[in-house]
Amino acid sequence: MAEAIAVHRAVSLAVYSNVRSLAVLSDSLSLIKLLKKGWYQPELFGIMFDIYHFMSFFDVITFDFIS
Template identity: 75%
Template sequence: MNSNVFSNVRSLTVLSDSSSLIKLLKAGEHLPELFGIMFDIYQYVTLFDVIYFSFISRNFNSEADLVVKSAFAGSVMNSALGD
């Protein structure tokens, strides 16, 4: 599938503070515990001509870390409330 079907973005760099996840993605491997997320990632990889996976320390990615923690907290609250 050509990435131009969805957008003009043909290359992507994905940054993560999980060095173990980055190592798995670079090697094209997977872990049973991470099957769902890795399946999704590998499906999206096909949409780009070039994709890079790189580690970034949480110290240098504090804004994204706050967004994730906030989203997770909201998800937990919604689950607890039965939404």
């Protein structure tokens, strides 16, 4: 949950700062898989919904796992 909130805040800040290209790096493999596939978890629905909405504001956005 905390990692999803952090990604949400980063993506929303980038949108409001008029960033057009963004690479999101995370050590949460499960979150990265959800974001890449466009899936939801019930407890993260609102956060994920917002992230997916914000994605439309970018020319390029990537989500990558880092160990």
